[in-house]
Amino acid sequence: MRDRYWHNMAARIQRAFRNYLRYKNECAKRIQRFWKNNKESIVYAQKRDYGHQILADRKERRRFSLLGYRRYMGDYLDVNGDSPLGGELKSVCGIGGASGISNVNGSKTESS
Numbered sequence: 001m002r003d004r005y006w007h008n009m010a011a012r013i014q015r016a017f018r019n020y021l022r023y024k025n026e027c028a029k030r031i032q033r034f035w036k037n038n039k040e041s042i043v044y045a046q047k048r049d050y051g052h053q054i055l056a057d058r059k060e061r062r063r064f065s066l067l068g069y070r071r072y073m074g075d076y077l078d079v080n081g082d083s084p085l086g087g088e089l090k091s092v093c094g095i096g097g098a099s100g101i102s103n104v105n106g107s108k109t110e111s112s
Contacts, residue, residue, distance in 0.1 A: 078086035079095065089095075 077089055079089050080086070
């Protein structure tokens, strides 16, 4: 009778340990999958944070914008680019000429 009790306890401990290992591996897979899917968007998150720093956290945003409802994918207005709209915005804001616009990492780029 006692031998059966300890046999059952050993089986319970082994089952619990196997479940723990399975859970640990599943958690590691989830973390790795999340990182693999989101590592490209870290650059855009840094650019968004830099925009907040420039405006001293007074930047007004739409309701779902901070929640990631719609991903921030860079310079929508093309201020750094060569489009006519970007050029017009540069001239209106007084950014044109020798002053550059900062990148994500804070270094200056020369605007043409």
